[in-house]
Amino acid sequence: xxxxxxxxxxxxxxxxxxxxxxxxxxxxxxxxxxxxxxxxxxxxxxxxxxxxxxxxxxxxxxxxxxxxxxxxxxxxxxxxxxxxxxxxxxxxxxxxxxxxxxxxxxxxxxxxxxxxxxxxxxxxxxxxxxxxxxxxxxxxxxxxxxxxxxxxxxxxxxxxxxxxxxxxxxxxxxxxxxxxxxxxxxxxxxxxxxxxxxxxxxxxxxxxxxxxxxxxxxxxxxxxxxxxxxxxxxxxxxxxxxxxxxxxxxxxxxxxxxxxxxxxxxxxxxxxxxxxxxxxxxxxxxxxxxxxxxxxxxxxxxxxxxxxxx
Numbered sequence: 052x053x054x055x056x057x058x059x060x061x062x063x064x065x066x067x068x069x070x071x072x073x074x075x076x077x078x079x080x081x082x083x084x085x086x087x088x089x090x091x092x093x094x095x096x097x098x099x100x101x102x103x104x105x106x107x108x109x110x111x112x113x114x115x116x117x118x119x120x121x122x123x124x125x126x127x128x129x130x131x132x133x134x135x136x137x138x139x140x141x142x143x144x145x146x147x148x149x150x151x152x153x154x155x156x157x158x159x160x161x162x163x164x165x166x167x168x169x170x171x172x173x174x175x176x177x178x179x180x181x182x183x184x185x186x187x188x189x190x191x192x193x194x195x196x197x198x199x200x201x202x203x204x205x206x207x208x209x210x211x212x213x214x215x216x217x218x219x220x221x222x223x224x225x226x227x228x229x230x231x232x233x234x235x236x237x238x239x240x241x242x243x244x245x246x247x248x249x250x251x252x253x254x255x256x257x258x259x260x261x262x263x264x265x266x267x268x269x270x271x272x273x274x275x276x277x278x279x280x281x282x283x284x285x286x287x288x289x290x291x292x293x294x295x296x297x298x299x300x301x302x303x304x305x306x307x308x309x310x311x312x313x314x315x316x317x318x319x320x321x322x323x324x325x326x327x328x329x330x331x332x333x334x335x336x337x338x339x340x341x342x343x344x345x346x347x348x349x350x351x352x353x354x355x356x357x358x359x360x361x
Contacts, residue, residue: 061101065296084108088123110291113154121155128176144175149182154287158192174226181233189286199239206230228259235269238276
């Protein structure tokens with residue numbers, strides 16, 4: 052088994068040895084991972100339900116701070132098939148995509164702003180761009196004032212579009228809350244008058260965060276905000292084992308670093324990585340429940356606020 056094929060599909064065992072080996076051979080592995088993201092962005096339907104290579108690829112490239120992965124990952128994030136994007140990334144869409152983007156951007160805010168500005172992109176992908184900017188602030192590669200100036204302008208533009216009756220993006224109401232979420236994390240106290248007005252206009256949904264909560268957290272000094280973001284690990288991604296190893300999809304035990312590692316090393320031949328993992332066409336067996344659709348359980352809540360939050 053090669054490193055490339057070991058990471059291609061999901062498994063009950065976390066591929067710690069394969070990831071460690073990839074890190075040891077990053078100069079050879081990285082271009083192949085970039086090429087894989089590019090190929091997936093060009094044809095995202097090539098991935099089957101258990102496809103995992105893109106998740107490992109983006110975490111490895113982000114860990115290595117390899118900027119070559121940024122453009123193909125941005126292209127994937129701007130995918131117009133939002134259900135397929137949800138399928139490809141799952142919880143990574145909201146929990147780690149932004150930090151992966153930020154790790155590769157390393158303070159280059161323009162491509163991140165372009166994604167956040169893309170009104171045809173999925174609201175959660177646009178949010179990932181904002182999370183990436185926040186990660187750059189946490190790591191000291193971007194100025195908080197610069198990011199907040201952009202966030203204020205973006206929020207005003209979104210509010211104006213809502214007032215005009217336009218629907219510039221999927222989950223428009225949701226996205227307004229997500230923009231305010233970033234502003235709250237960064238301590239944009241000067242936005243409070245506008246935020247209060249948006250609540251009055253019903254442009255913000257109190258089920259995300261009510262006004263009292265926002266008023267409390269947005270008014271903190273930036274130094275305190277920064278400390279909290281650092282404690283939450285809102286900065287760049289750590290190594291993939293730290294980021295992914297404890298996910299519920301993996302069994303409690305992981306691949307050992309003893310005999311399995313020796314066998315993997317023997318199987319790996321420098322200069323040779325699988326060219327094409329055995330992809331299957333993307334076929335969904337059951338209907339997809341969108342994050343913004345009513346939860347099938349009948350609670351009356353949106354899926355992402357009910358069973359989709361688990």
